[in-house]
Amino acid sequence: MADFNFIPSDSSIFILTGIPGLETAHIWISIPFCTVYIMALLGNFTVLFVVGKEKSLHKPMYLLLCMLALTDITTSTSFMPKALCIFWFNLKSITVKGCLTQMFLFHALSNVHSAILVTMAFDRYVAICNPLRYATILSNARIAKLGLVCLVIAVFFLLPLPLLLSRQPFCANRIIPHKYCDHNAVANMSCGDITVSRVYGLVIAFIFIVCDVTLIGLSYGLIIRAVLRISSKKANNKALNTCSAHIWLILMSYPLRLFSSLTDRFGQGIAPHVHVILSNVTYLIPPMLNPIIYGVKIKELCDKVAKNICRIHSPHTTEFKPA
Template identity: 50%
Template sequence: MQETPFCLRVGHLLPYSMSDSNTTDFTNPSTFILMGIPGLEAAHVWISIPFFTIYVLAVLGNFTILLVVKTEPSLHGPMYYFLCMLAVTDLVLSTSILPKILSIFWFNSREIDFHVCLTQMYVIHCFSAMESGIFVAMAFDRYVAICDPLRHSTILTNTVVAKIGLAVVLRGSILSLPCPILARQWPYCRMNIIPHSYCEHIAVVKLACTDTSVSSYYSLSFAFLMTGLDVSFIAMSYIQILRAIFSLPTKDAQLKSFGTCSSHLCAILTFYIPDLFSSLTHRFGHNVPRHFFILSANVYLVVPPLLHPLIYGVRTKEIRDKLLQLFTHKGV
């Protein structure tokens, strides 16, 4: 017997029947169907093992950072407040996609409510923008700490840090709103199968049966302008930082000053390099296999939340000493 195609097997979940194709009164679908990683369905269970491991370690690592900063009064400063914001952002980003991805891999639970899908889309855009803004704030903190150390405590007071944090949250929240708002208004008169493991913006919008160039242009502008401005600000900050470091009289002083920035630089690279790779693959990698593109998109959201607490735990002496103290105390 010939096997029924997947799109027909899930036909009862599609929002429109053949009789609807000639009508103009379109409505939003009630659900979408997430495919996971098309082309690698047979390996979903095996792929779930590293995904699950990464998620568990990311949650443990970021909660550990939050606990260490909370319980150690000496860490109650601007750099560590921004680090806590980064940890919260990483927790939200990974939790917004990984439980659903794992449910697809383990239980073949592919359905996702239309409004839940738009919410997931918004959370991904919003918290990715927040994370980029946090790196800018951390670059500013390092700039003041290296270039104007005597005024660091007077410039970056708790009030100023709170205002910077609020600005980062508002920027991400407001600039991300048009993506789900535009996606919600498009008529979806085609099949509701998303060839992706989560509600990626362009993958959802492509299912609409109208001109969605507004969504595409806004998404592209949002990604490149925001990331471009943030990276430019970070680059300018570090140019000034490096100038200040190389003007120090001794090699030891230079190494010590650079060491305070090394963890931040590593964290920036783990965030922006996968982002750049995913964006370039999506825009120009027309010959790249779809499963490779989807895996790279997942890596961009899944791996940095794991690496950030490892980087700061290993590279930041104050956090490393506090962790050793906690584990030594428990061992005793």
């Protein structure tokens, strides 16, 4: 396919190359990426549908799962449709405003996702350490307010990133070696002084990751202390089992994000296509696996999903008896 819009002729656009060095293989590379993206959408929409339909699941824990599913859908959708347009149709151009908007949405939604994982850790702490007051401490209305607070905080702290870059002069060579508008990649397009933007981005990333991991660690430290005080082994196993799905989500999300962030900023010796692929794996694999993990680990949700699938595949039929 002809590379018909690779050279920018308009000062108001950027060019996204896709995966640098592997442009000729974009069609083949798109197959696993598209498959993972579709599976992520199906899994997370299934969770939203089942929890919304089943009144018995209208509880704080499942409301948090819906929030997590919603952030998984929106985060991956903030960059995958454009990436598939690059892979399939070679549509590499994106306006500067569109690029900055995509960058803001991607980073803000990623941080909302992280904040929801922190809220889920607090939910597990209350459920295990203070079960008698769980219903009064964490009502559905309070969980909704916490979710709104997470969104407001993410927007407030991430909005300066595109605003700082929008004031920068961009160079003539506006080719971004990525398949979406990452903050570092866009900052490198500037011909001005980007020290403030770089430092702010690094500080915000550090603060969010450190604060979130610290709060999650504190919650699980208190949970472990409470579990060790329980004399019954069966009760111990039951308490820990309620946290297993959340622990898996944490182990999938934070190590990948931290490693991707560090290699993106300090891994100058790593090939560009490795940076891009690693970044996409970080933000595509967890959204695909999250519904599977908490669908398998949480029996009540698994049963409701199975029941709804059976309803779809085995609709009621009317028997006609001869007169």
